Amino acid sequence: MSIPVDNPVIQFLFWLLHTPGIGGVAVILVGLGSVLVYTLTLVWIRAGRQVGDADTYAYPTPSLIHPHERGSE
Numbered sequence: 001m002s003i004p005v006d007n008p009v010i011q012f013l014f015w016l017l018h019t020p021g022i023g024g025v026a027v028i029l030v031g032l033g034s035v036l037v038y039t040l041t042l043v044w045i046r047a048g049r050q051v052g053d054a055d056t057y058a059y060p061t062p063s064l065i066h067p068h069e070r071g072s073e
Contacts, residue, residue, distance in 0.1 A: 005011055017023040 005014065016026055
């Protein structure tokens with residue numbers, strides 16, 4: 001299977017990945033970026049877990065609305 005090299009973006013990517021020094025740096029940056037995003041996602045999930053329950057809600061959920069406020073049911 002051959003890749004059409006008439007597209008400038010594909011030419012740039014081919015040059016970038018097939019240049020030993022620059023291609024290696026690009027692969028390392030993509031790998032480190034992936035690990036950073038994964039780590040920050042876990043930190044965000046852990047921080048959300050440690051937040052206590054609020055006494056008031058930003059909007060009333062159906063279970064918090066009293067029957068006399070719901071209308072006719």
